[in-house]
Amino acid sequence: MKNSSPFLYVFLFISTITFSQQTGFLSNIYDYLENPAVFEINQTEGHSLVIPYASSTDALAGNLQRSTGYMSLNGTWKFWYSDVPENFPAGFYESTFNDKGWKTITVPSNWEMQGYGDPLFRNVTTPFRPNPPKVPREYNPTGIYRRAFSIPPSWKDKEIFLRMEKTASASFVWINGKEVGYNEGAQEPAEYNITKYVRPGNNTICVLVFKYSDGYYLEDQDYWRLAGIFDNVSVIARQKIHLFDWYGVTDLDGSYRDATLEIEAVIHNYSGSTADGLTLRAVLYDSNLKEVARFVKENITVAAQGSIKTILTGEVKQPRLWSAEDPYLYHLSFEIIDRNGRVIEASAGRIGFKETEIRNQVFYLNGKPVKLNGINSHMQHPDNGHTMDEETIRKDFTILKQFNINCVRTSHYPPVQRYLELADEYGLYIVDETGDEAHATEYLSSRKEWEAMYRERARKMVLRDRNHPSILFWSAGNESGEGDNICAVIEEGKKYDRTRYWMYGGNAFAHRCEDIIGPRYPNILTLLTRVYNVPPSEDPRPSFLDEYLAVTGNGGGGFDEYWELFNKYPRSMGGAVWDFVSTGITQKIRSLRDESPNNVQANIMGNAKLVQGFKGKAIDLNGHDQWVEVYRHDALEISGQKLTISLMVFPRKLNNSSGTLITKGNWQFGINQVRNDSLRFFITTNRKYSVSITLPAGWENNWHHVCAFYDGQTIYLCVDGKESEKIPVTGNIRNTPFPVNIGRNAEIHGQETSVYLCDALIDEVGIFNEVIPVDALRNPDESLRKKSLLWLSFEEEKTEGSFYSYGIGARTYGAIWPDRRPQPEMWQIKKSGQPVTVTMLSSEEGRVEIINRHLFTNLNRYSTVWSLSEDGDVIQTGELIADVEPLDTAELIIPFRKPSIKPGKEYFLLLSFRLKEKTLWAEPGFEVAWEQFRLPWYVAAETRYDSSSENLKITESAENVIISGNGFEYTFSRQTGQLASIKVNGKDLLESGPLPNFWRAPLANETDEWNFRRSNRKHTAEWAGRFAASEWYATGLDAPVSQLVDFSFVKMKQGVHLFSRLLSLINNGRSAFINDFCYFVYNSGEIAVEHKITPEGDMPAWLPRAGMTMVLGKEYQNVKWFGRGPQENYPDRKTGYKVGVYSSNVSEMYEPYLIPQDYGLRTDNRWLRITAADGTGLEFRGDKLFNFNYYPFSTDNLTKAVYTYQLQPFKGNTLNIDYATSGVGCTALSVFAPYQIMPQVFEFTLHIKPVTGAGNK
Secondary structure: OOOOOOOOOOOOOEEOOOOOOOOOHHHOOHHHHOOOOOOEEOEEOOOOOOOOEOOHHHHHHOOHHHOOOEEEOOEEEEEEEEOOOOOOOOOOOOOOOOOOOOEEEEEOOOHHHHOOOOOEEEOOOOOOOOEOOEOOOOOOOEEEEEEEEEEOHHHOOOEEEEEEOOEEOEEEEEEOOEEEEEEEOOOOOEEEEOOOOOOOEEEEEEEEEEOOOHHHHHEOOOEEEOOEEOOOEEEEEEOOEEEEEEEEEEEEOOOOOOEEEEEEEEEEEOOOOOEEEEEEEEEEEOOOOOEEEEEEEEEEEEOOOEEEEEEEEEEEOOOOEOOOOOOOOEEEEEEEEOOOOOEEEEEEEEEOEOOEEEEOOEEEEOOEEOOEEEEEOOOOEOOOEOOOOHHHHHHHHHHHHHOOOOEEEOOOOOOOHHHHHHHHHHOOEEEEEOOOEOHHHHHHHHOHHHHHHHHHHHHHHHHHHOOOOOEEEEEEEEOOOOOHHHHHHHHHHHHHOOOOOEEEEOOOOOOOOOOEEOOOOOOHHHHHHHHOOOOOOOOOOOEEEOOOOEOEOOOOOOHHHHHHHHHHOOOEEEEEEEOOEOOOEEEEEEEEEEOOOOOOOEEEEOOOEEEEOOOOEEEEEEOOOOEEEEOOOHHHOOOOOOEEEEEEEEEOHHHHOOOEEEEEOOOOEEEEEEOOOEEEEEEEOOOEEEEEEEOOOOOOOOOEEEEEEEOOOEEEEEEOOEEOOOEEOOOOOOOOOOOEEEOOOOOOOOOOOOOOOOEEEEEEEEEEOOOOOHHHHHOOOHHHHHHOOEEEEEEEEEEEEEEEEOOOOOOOEOOEOOOOOEOOHHHHHHHHOOOEEEEEEEOOOOEEEEEEOOOOOOHHHEEEEEEEEEOOEEEEEEEEOOOOOOOOEEEEEOOOOOOOOOOOOOEEEEEEEEEOOOOOOOOOOOEEEEEEEEOOOOOOOOOOOOOOOOOOEEEEOOOEEEEEEOOEEEEEEOOOOOEEEEEEOOEEOEEEEEEEEOOOOOOHHHHOHHHOOOOOOOOOOHHHOOOOOHHHHHOOOOOOEEEEEEEEEEEOOOEEEEEEEEEEEEHHHOEEEEEEEEEEEEOOOOEEEEEEEEEEOOOOOOEOEEEEEEEEEOOOOEEEEEEEEOOOOEOOEOOOOEEEEEEEEOOOOOOOOOOOOOOOOEEEEEEEEEEOOOOOEEEEEEEEEEEEEEEOOOHHHHHHOOOHHHOOOOOEEEEEEEEEEOOOOEOOOEOOHHHOEOOOOEEEEEEEEEEOOHHHO
16 A cells, blocks of 8 residues: 655755865865755765665675675775864875874774763753854864775776775765765765766875764764764775666555555666677575565666666565564575676565555554654764674664564664664664754754754665564654754655655654654653544644653653553554663772872872872863862861862963863852953852952963862852952851862853863862861962862872763763663563563453464464462462464463462462574563462461560660560660671671661652652752752751650560650751651560651651661672562562562672662562571561662762762661652653652561571572
């Protein structure tokens, strides 16, 4: 069935922008870099990559080494780099230029990943103040590439092309010293006809690359901003008469049974004479290269120096249709034959038979309504940047398939060619996205002078990619404005592909020109009221949520809520999670020595380096995401009434941009340069105060001593011994939840930074909580350093391994780690979007309803294995056949036998759907889908305790009450009301606790400004930041003050009863959690802890958690639990994790989120056992289900660390037992209301029992 879109084909033999080159490329590079009308010069039109071979046999084999005209230029090139595009070596493009002194670089690569320049992460903004089409003159990283290559004799009389797949961002090309062409557009191929520039034998290519051009304004994607030649470079020699391009259209009949295959082929004739009597022969083969159909067009005439488009068409009976479930590929060979029957040139390609339609708001593939469990993916690698190799792509696709992800939106640009080829093979639906994102300058979409650039990116993408069956539909770009240029992108794309529809990833609810609407990041109410219940008469377009949940750090809450709607409403095509690969890149951990008594951890960030300084060495910060990160050590959490900051600084030109010298956030204190005018010192007590001093003469490129003071009465600055005015200030310094940074303001310099940071050498940095005389600061000695809270002399650095860096403050998206290990969220993505739904109809009969959500696959493809378990132990199992047709529903009986029910035991039925056969991505037996049911057979067990307390001994002192019995001794503190010690057989298991707990180390979602507006909040404070956790900091939830108001005990017949009432004061004492603890110590050694929490006063809008926390001894490493697992799970993403009995240890439970945060929770627990190697330890049971996490760090450390290398093991292991825990939510939407725990009364009884013996290991 034909798509109703009109068929348009525009062919341009040579795409050449009219532009004067009479004075040469380098006469004024800004005529190119800042001219939106100039974005390609002397390039061929876009097309499918056609590789020439001598025969169709060789072409079908696809071995590039057998090609008659393919040469890779990948490998080692000579390289010259500069931060600015001036001072090129004279004649660098000449073939005779001597480049022996140059360094080398690997092509393909991003030069920042090879040690040149600085990797910068930005989201919305550009790394400089945007002013299109202008680019920064003071900083525009520039690279020159050179290498030799040899033209073989066999290429004589052939047409020779240079093809560069991806180069960021603008590039000029010379061959043998001659100007060839120009390109802008990092993600689209540039191909040049270089026949007249090359010679037989040795040749030289030179490529000049600029990181920033006017085209960069359409490359404002949220990722690492990297430059260079980062995809394949090749030289291709074709016969004078050759197949330039082909386009296959598969048109299925009304029953989707038979097809018409139409092939549009473009033949070029570069010879000087007309070619007539030509024949084009195309042969269709199945996957085993058995011929299926043959298409021949004879008597073709192509004029000299001309081209022709010809169409071959024919019927194909019952082709096997392509889908993600069955990615069946056919092969095509092409031969151009002359009038004498000689094959001039052969080539090959692949094709899949499929058809997409939209009818009444529903998107159909091959007649079936599509549901997409999608994800967005950048081309990202921790070591290679944006360069993608086949091994990495295969790893990604294996993970995607194993986790039921059937769709990838290639955000926000077309992927590398191999990515699409493998998607065709693995079976993944691709949303191929145009490389236009003008996020910082969305108004460009309404500017006519930019339209051609928008169109060109769509045209190149479609012409390159349209033959890939994996491409389900196109995207017109991302967050590039809502103007007419978006319509132009779609219009341009439809000229070259009439078979697919278009979406657009804009920030509006929908765009008038797209065929498929979003919206993005809608809440459930929006979907119900504005999308899924809107009639086709109002809007006939289907809905695909191109971004609907942002998985940042420990996130991914709410998948079930979305998938309930996706499955229910026909208009929904599903959606795509943001996003797939974690943003981290590998960098060295570079440590500095703090010479203060505190030994504060300080680390060099970015590519900053130590150089000759004022005294010895100094840190050299160039303004481009380089700084010194200082850990939030207690000594620097300054809250007194005295402060001295001192440093030596050698400022340079770019320091007038932001000029940050040293800060602790944007409020607590800091010193920064203001333009070329002054220095400013700020501090916050009851409010923010600042004082300034005029910059001295000769400020730039000279050493200066800068110091700032707060003496409890005034604040003032001193530069080179000259004091500023003194501004009256009193009160305690307000401590804020941000670290000290040198050369950066951690609170405001993040992924939206469009200024240069600190461009200076810095030396002799000191911070004091007293006022130090200026003369002492100018001439520091050892005694002064010993007074300091922090003293950095920058004399040496140590390299201590590596870590995954998120740079200046990247949003740490990702569902897999940078090294391609799945993050815990992936199991929920897999479960929520799995293709099988099972509902229990009768637990007594074992009758279930099964919905097969596959479009084309019968469930008999899988082995359906069932098991019945009793408290985690499988007691029955079997296998059955689930013969359920695609998109059909059936009832099945699970043939289990109801066992004799044991009191206190829980029974679960599990159905597991597993592969029968090996696939590209998994072995037989791999589980694709599952469902677990808790059967309603539970009978409570009678709880018995030793009714006698005669063996219990009570020892009292002024400080403690000690209760001892057979092999145990428990100490309760009269001062804190706390259970201070649990000794079993003489060994103390507790380091501290338990205490009431309402805090968790904030998640990345909770320290991100994106969800600030949508987060549920009552309290705000400017000094606490703008993110969900700001309210918790503003109310002091991170550091409640404990106050014991009651403590008593009594020995009873059944045991000893202790009572304590403990206040957890927050909000400067204006609010509190009243904690009533009742401890029952039994003769057996078991402790029952009844804990009642009552909120009092003005509470936060919601709480991270409610429960208790304690610290166990370091040796208690082993963890066993009966609850959900084995992976980390949280209340709003827990259904993807089966209930069972699991074992792990405290190290294995660590989740290395790039920003340290709360992690490792396990929900719905019946019991928990933590033991040492010898099997001794503690067992915990609750009167209700509980959640827990266990980690080898303090919660304070986990809260304050901002990079993984700042996590330091401490005296024990922290155990949090939660009666209720808030969900993890979404970066855009925060935590959904049902998963936010409200301040309320909580009552929970926790049973703690010592365990011993090998059986508990």
